[in-house]
Amino acid sequence: xxxxxxxxxxxxxxxxxxxxxxxxxxxxxxxxxxxxxxxxxxxxxxxxxxxxxxxxxxxxxxxxxxxxxxxxxxxxxxxxxxxxxxxxxxxxxxxxxxxxxxxxxxxxxxxxxxxxxxxxxxxxxxxxxxxxxxxxxxxxxxxxxxxxxxxxxxxxxxxxxxxxxxxxxxxxxxxxxxxxxxxxxxxxxxxxxxxxxxxxxxxxxxxxxxxxxxxxxxxxxxxxxxxxxxxxxxxxxxxxxxxxxxxxxxxxxxxxxxxxxxxxxxxx
Amino acid sequence: xxxxxxxxxxxxxxxxxxxxxxxxxxxxxxxxxxxxxxxxxxxxxxxxxxxxxxxxxxxxxxxxxxxxxxxxxxxxxxxxxxxxxxxxxxxxxxxxxxxxxxxxxxxxxxxxxxxxxxxxxxxxxxxxxxxxxxxxxxxxxxxxxxxxxxxxxxxxxxxxxxxxxxxxxxxxxxxxxxxxxxxxxxxxxxxxxxxxxxxxxxxxxxxxxxxxxxxxxxxxxxxxxxxxxxxxxxxxxxxxxxxxxxxxxxxxxxxxxxxxxxxxxxxxxxxxxxxxxxxxxxxxxxxxxxxxxxxxxxxxxxxxxxxxxxxxxxxxxxxxxxxxxxxxxxxxxxxxxxxxxxxxxxxxxxxxxxxxxxxxxxxxxxxxxxxxxxxxxxxxxxxxxxxxxxxxxxxxxxxxxxxxxxxxxxxxxxxxxxxxxxxxxxxxxxxxxxxxxxxxxxxxxxxxxxxxxxxxxxxxxxxxxxxxxxxxxxxxxxxxxxxxxxxxxxxxxxxxxxxxxxxxxxxxxxxxxxxxxxxxxxxxxxxxxxxxxxxxxxxxxxxxxxxxxxxxxxxxxxxxxxxxxxxxxxxxxxxxxxxxxxxxxxxxxxxxxxxxxxxxxxxxxxxxxxxxxxxxxxxxxxxxxxx
Numbered sequence: 001x002x003x004x005x006x007x008x009x010x011x012x013x014x015x016x017x018x019x020x021x022x023x024x025x026x027x028x029x030x031x032x033x034x035x036x037x038x039x040x041x042x043x044x045x046x047x048x049x050x051x052x053x054x055x056x057x058x059x060x061x062x063x064x065x066x067x068x069x070x071x072x073x074x075x076x077x078x079x080x081x082x083x084x085x086x087x088x089x090x091x092x093x094x095x096x097x098x099x100x101x102x103x104x105x106x107x108x109x110x111x112x113x114x115x116x117x118x119x120x121x122x123x124x125x126x127x128x129x130x131x132x133x134x135x136x137x138x139x140x141x142x143x144x145x146x147x148x149x150x151x152x153x154x155x156x157x158x159x160x161x162x163x164x165x166x167x168x169x170x171x172x173x174x175x176x177x178x179x180x181x182x183x184x185x186x187x188x189x190x191x192x193x194x195x196x197x198x199x200x201x202x203x204x205x206x207x208x209x210x211x212x213x214x215x216x217x218x219x220x221x222x223x224x225x226x227x228x229x230x231x232x233x234x235x236x237x238x239x240x241x242x243x244x245x246x247x248x249x250x251x252x253x254x255x256x257x258x259x260x261x262x263x264x265x266x267x268x
Numbered sequence: 269x270x271x272x273x274x275x276x277x278x279x280x281x282x283x284x285x286x287x288x289x290x291x292x293x294x295x296x297x298x299x300x301x302x303x304x305x306x307x308x309x310x311x312x313x314x315x316x317x318x319x320x321x322x323x324x325x326x327x328x329x330x331x332x333x334x335x336x337x338x339x340x341x342x343x344x345x346x347x348x349x350x351x352x353x354x355x356x357x358x359x360x361x362x363x364x365x366x367x368x369x370x371x372x373x374x375x376x377x378x379x380x381x382x383x384x385x386x387x388x389x390x391x392x393x394x395x396x397x398x399x400x401x402x403x404x405x406x407x408x409x410x411x412x413x414x415x416x417x418x419x420x421x422x423x424x425x426x427x428x429x430x431x432x433x434x435x436x437x438x439x440x441x442x443x444x445x446x447x448x449x450x451x452x453x454x455x456x457x458x459x460x461x462x463x464x465x466x467x468x469x470x471x472x473x474x475x476x477x478x479x480x481x482x483x484x485x486x487x488x489x490x491x492x493x494x495x496x497x498x499x500x501x502x503x504x505x506x507x508x509x510x511x512x513x514x515x516x517x518x519x520x521x522x523x524x525x526x527x528x529x530x531x532x533x534x535x536x537x538x539x540x541x542x543x544x545x546x547x548x549x550x551x552x553x554x555x556x557x558x559x560x561x562x563x564x565x566x567x568x569x570x571x572x573x574x575x576x577x578x579x580x581x582x583x584x585x586x587x588x589x590x591x592x593x594x595x596x597x598x599x600x601x602x603x604x605x606x607x608x609x610x611x612x613x614x615x616x617x618x619x620x621x622x623x624x625x626x627x628x629x630x631x632x633x634x635x636x637x638x639x640x641x642x643x644x645x646x647x648x649x650x651x652x653x654x655x656x657x658x659x660x661x662x663x664x665x666x667x668x669x670x671x672x673x674x675x676x677x678x679x680x681x682x683x684x685x686x687x688x689x690x691x692x693x694x695x696x697x698x699x700x701x702x703x704x705x706x707x708x709x710x711x712x713x714x715x716x717x718x719x720x721x722x723x724x725x726x727x728x729x730x731x732x733x734x735x736x737x738x739x740x741x742x743x744x745x746x747x748x749x750x751x752x753x754x755x756x757x758x759x760x761x762x763x764x765x766x767x768x769x770x771x772x773x774x775x776x777x778x779x780x781x782x783x784x785x786x787x788x789x790x791x792x793x794x795x796x797x798x799x800x801x802x803x804x805x806x807x808x809x810x811x812x813x814x815x816x817x818x819x820x821x822x823x824x825x826x827x828x829x830x831x832x833x834x835x836x837x838x839x840x841x842x843x844x845x846x847x848x849x850x851x852x853x854x855x856x857x858x859x860x861x862x863x864x865x866x867x868x869x870x871x872x873x874x875x876x877x878x879x880x881x882x883x884x885x886x887x888x889x890x891x892x893x894x895x
Contacts, residue, residue, distance in 0.1 A: 138748060
């Protein structure tokens with residue numbers, strides 16, 4: 001796996017490994033010097049959380065000359081992994097106790113998990129989206145869906161058989177996004193099922209209705225494509241709904257935790 | 269029977285019956301500016317050098333009178349009116365019929381007229397504090413505080429508005445009052461004034477001509493003199509600003525007419541070629557590495573022998589959309605052949621303007637092996653190989669014009685006799701590995717180069733190689749977050765200057781964003797010079813002098829310029845006080861020329877999916893692909 005990494009990625013991973021090693025050594029040295037290692041790992045973790053949160057601020061101010069987001073993203077990713085390691089060193093692998101600690105741990109886990117999920121989705125989903133044809137802007141999906149639904153309704157209106165099929169099996173499906181999980185898995189089964197269901201009607205249709213039914217097949221394929229785009233693009237956005245707001249909570253809770261530590265620090 | 273016939277039941281014969289019958293479109297269906305009157309044509313043909321042109325040498329389909337009637341017009345300028353601006357792209361030349369014009373000889377960023385005086389945008393990179401201040405500006409899209417405050421217009425803030433709009437006089441109204449309502453910004457104070465002449469042409473004029481004459485070196489050109497032909501024929505920027513020194517009548521000849529005159533009137537051809545040889549050729553040859561080592565005399569000797577050729581369609585952008593829908597074979601067929609694979613090389617072809625495709629036979633088609641732009645040469649390798657080995661070598665590839673190409677051909681015997689013997693070894697092309705017909709197919713099937721090869725064909729066929737900062741998106745990395753779009757909006761009046769949509773090949777998407785073309789056809793025909801190439805390189809629009817005519821948006825073959833309705837700072841739409849039509853301005857990507865840190869779209873992409881690539885340079889593409 002390492003041999004498949006690009007040199008720049010290897011370099012960044014190397015820096016992260018060195019930083020982690022330095023933290024481990026410092027923690028040991030701190031303990032040897034009879035100081036509380038949790039203070040070192042705690043403040044390191046707090047600094048890392050602030051560094052990670054600053055990326056959000058950078059993104060919100062795109063007109064400021066603060067460098068390329070790609071570099072920030074690399075820093076964000078590797079600092080995130082480092083923060084997970086620092087958290088484990090700081091809190092250990094155990095269930096938290098007390099309300100503040102529980103909230104703090106929960107928010108950290110949520111932020112870390114959603115971040116890792118986001119990173120994975122950002123690698124996995126774009127090629128899947130590309131495989132579904134030309135890009136469609138997310139904001140245009142509802143309008144395109146509505147147009148398709150109207151087209152289908154207009155197509156089937158003159159045919160009783162097709163109108164019934166549309167009313168019972170297609171109208172609701174055409175009205176809103178569907179089959180999200182199947183599209184996320186890359187499965188074509190829901191589309192296949194709908195196509196087979198519609199094609200089963202062919203033998204009962206007149207030549208004119210048959211032509212209409214073929215147009216309806218096109219509509220079904222296009223709606224399936226819109227659903228795929230909706231599912232995949234929604235997934236690419238959904239994780240941020242957890243990651244960003246919980247990051248805000250995490251910063252506040254971490255600050256409260258730090259204040260508490262300072263307030264109740266005993267002197268020697 | 270095709271699908272359409274199957275659905276409608278209409279046979280081809282039936283289609284013909286039902287079709288709307290029109291005369292076949294002909295060349296002069298749309299004459300230049302409505303066409304010249306017979307009396308005007310008589311007047312022009314009585315003046316030298318047109319009076320000595322032998323009309324009998326023109327073919328029956330393209331008579332001299334027809335050229336004059338349809339490809340020329342007489343335009344009148346008042347003292348101070350700008351005729352052409354340094355740096356503009358134009359498709360016409362001017363002949364002084366009466367009066368006089370003045371050429372500004374001081375040139376360039378140092379000595380020429382300041383950009384603001386010519387109606388251009390002056391861009392300065394923001395400081396960090398200025399960049400941060402953008403946080404506090406209006407959240408409404410396309411708020412243009414200066415729109416209603418043009419010099420010469422009444423103060424628009426007091427114009428009685430409708431509930432949601434502000435009415436302003438047309439941007440080009442004559443200035444009958446001093447610019448009391450003008451914004452204190454320098455760009456507004458120094459921009460030229462504009463007006464519409466009796467024939468409906470927008471005229472931009474210089475203020476304080478005596479001061480310009482005092483400060484800048486100028487030369488007067490009187491009746492009988494021709495200017496602007498080199499830029500028009502060579503598709504190169506105008507090299508000087510010319511303005512009317514007194515009331516002047518100029519014959520403006522569009523490129524099509526100039527081409528015919530050059531082709532069928534030897535005197536005109538000699539005149540144009542002589543001017544080019546005198547003014548530009550030696551400089552151009554000197555800039556080419558191949559000729560750098562020659563002495564001044566030797567270079568002059570070579571310059572005497574060169575042939576000027578133009579290939580392709582000057583107005584290629586007009587037919588670009590129908591061209592882009594054709595198959596690869598049809599496209600290739602449409603591209604004029606400059607040199608053919610297998611033929612004996614006639615000389616070294618040096619590109620002066622435009623792009624050319626280098627291709628080799630592959631299967632039943634052609635493989636594009638490279639593309640050449642301004643300053644690059646074709647044919648040297650074969651001639652050098654033959655000179656070194658004594659064995660004649662045919663052209664190893666074909667050269668075809670993409671759009672419009674202007675070339676210089678240095679004859680093969682001149683290259684052999686005068687250039688190659690003095691060429692330093694470091695510049696000498698290596699021995700050719702002579703290819704046999706069909707070898708190229710191996711490149712198409714080789715997995716290592718397939719992606720680049722296919723992408724190169726795509727970029728050439730769609731003429732994206734014209735772009736110096738083309739927005740290319742890697743769809744395998746793009747997460748569709750629209751951070752690029754949001755960043756563009758945040759830095760450009762809350763309205764993004766591009767669409768994250770466009771033409772796709774595999775994982776690459778060429779988005780609808782201004783590519784800042786090598787051949788910026790959008791700049792041809794702008795009546796006020798509002799769209800121009802900035803000193804820094806990107807093509808930019810000056811909001812203060814854009815009159816919203818839409819010429820640039822229609823000319824852009826890639827649909828990368830948009831007309832937008834504008835608002836005042838309090839959110840009201842601005843409309844024309846006479847027609848109530850919305851006032852629109854042309855908008856496009858300016859490559860964040862006034863933002864520090866480079867294009868906001870690139871800076872905002874967190875996944876290395878978006879880049880601005882100089883596709884006119886094949887090496888940039890290779891570098892981006894291997895990132």
